[in-house]
Amino acid sequence: MTLFFDPLIKESTKKFIFSREESKHLAKVIRKVPGDIISVTNGKGLEWKGVLSFVSPQKTIASFKTFKQHPPKKYQIHLAIAPTKNNSRMEWLIEKLSELGVSTITPLLCDHSERKIIKKERFEKIIISGLKQSQQFHLPKVNKIVSFKNFVFASKKQETYIAHCEESPKEKLDTISFRGTSQTIMIGPEGDFSHREIKEAVMAGIKAVSIGSQRFRTETAGLFACHTIFLKQHETTKL
Numbered sequence: 001m002t003l004f005f006d007p008l009i010k011e012s013t014k015k016f017i018f019s020r021e022e023s024k025h026l027a028k029v030i031r032k033v034p035g036d037i038i039s040v041t042n043g044k045g046l047e048w049k050g051v052l053s054f055v056s057p058q059k060t061i062a063s064f065k066t067f068k069q070h071p072p073k074k075y076q077i078h079l080a081i082a083p084t085k086n087n088s089r090m091e092w093l094i095e096k097l098s099e100l101g102v103s104t105i106t107p108l109l110c111d112h113s114e115r116k117i118i119k120k121e122r123f124e125k126i127i128i129s130g131l132k133q134s135q136q137f138h139l140p141k142v143n144k145i146v147s148f149k150n151f152v153f154a155s156k157k158q159e160t161y162i163a164h165c166e167e168s169p170k171e172k173l174d175t176i177s178f179r180g181t182s183q184t185i186m187i188g189p190e191g192d193f194s195h196r197e198i199k200e201a202v203m204a205g206i207k208a209v210s211i212g213s214q215r216f217r218t219e220t221a222g223l224f225a226c227h228t229i230f231l232k233q234h235e236t237t238k239l
Contacts, residue, residue: 001135002032002038002039003040003041003131003132003135004018004132005041005131005132005139009040009048010048011048013048014063014064015061015063016040016050016064017061018061018062020059023056023059023060024057027055027057032055034053035051037065038050038052041131043131043137043139044138045138046067046137047070049065049067050062070138073101073138075182075233076104076182077100077102077182077230078102078104078105078158078182078183078184078185079097079184079225080151080185081093081106081108081188081222082109082110082115082187082218083107083108083118083189084115084190084217087115087119089217089219090115090123090219091126093219094142095126095127095129096130097130097140097222097223098127098129099133099134100223100227101230102140102226103140104142105123105140105142106151107143107145108147108188110148110188110189110193110197111193111194111196112188112192113189116145117145120144148200149200152200152204155184155204156204156205158182158184159179160183160185160205160207161176161183161185161206161207162186162208163185163208163210163211164188164193164208166195168198170210171207171210172210173211173229176209176232178232178233185225186201186206187218187221189218211228212224
């Protein structure tokens with residue numbers, strides 16, 4: 001299946017006109033022809049299927065065939081992470097998180113943060129690419145960068161975990177039995193969360209966790225933690 005994205009497409013859309021860039025891709029790269037079936041999603045669960053009626057590098061048109069509304073995922077993962085100093089590493093992480101199916105990504109501004117500005121629009125483009133590549137129908141949300149303090153305050157009533165390297169009591173993330181259907185994991189910068197931040201989080205009711213005995217780069221830790229939660233959620237579904 002070839003999947004495309006357009007936030008404005010609806011169940012009632014009868015004719016869809018592709019952008020010039022996507023038309024060129026359809027005609028020249030994947031060599032679609034009239035009569036072929038394509039799918040378009042709005043990132044809100046809609047899978048709109050159409051039949052190509054006209055194909056050219058300048059303009060491609062699809063006529064409505066059928067649609068399906070995919071329900072939201074039962075389990076959600078929210079990653080709050082300090083952006084890496086090397087922006088390409090953060091972009092790599094954003095792409096992989098999108099493919100994994102993480103629901104929300106929040107960049108964190110921490111005491112030891114080296115990067116304090118992000119390009120949210122760039123991240124959103126990468127997420128759309130990851131959505132199409134992995135053929136999913138719910139677009140992950142990227143929030144604006146937020147201070148550690150404000151994030152902790154907003155997370156008090158959520159099932160939230162903070163992964164850090166400090167020598168203090170921690171649970172192993174892969175042994176935790178999750179209570180609800182939505183988990184939030186916090187990952188710090190290369191220099192880790194500060195002692196003050198860890199103390200503040202724990203006092204707010206956020207559980208301290210370990211994701212392993214070895215040290216990870218920030219982007220590796222983020223992906224590994226989300227994958228661990230994903231597997232635990234999958235085990236819960238089986239039960």
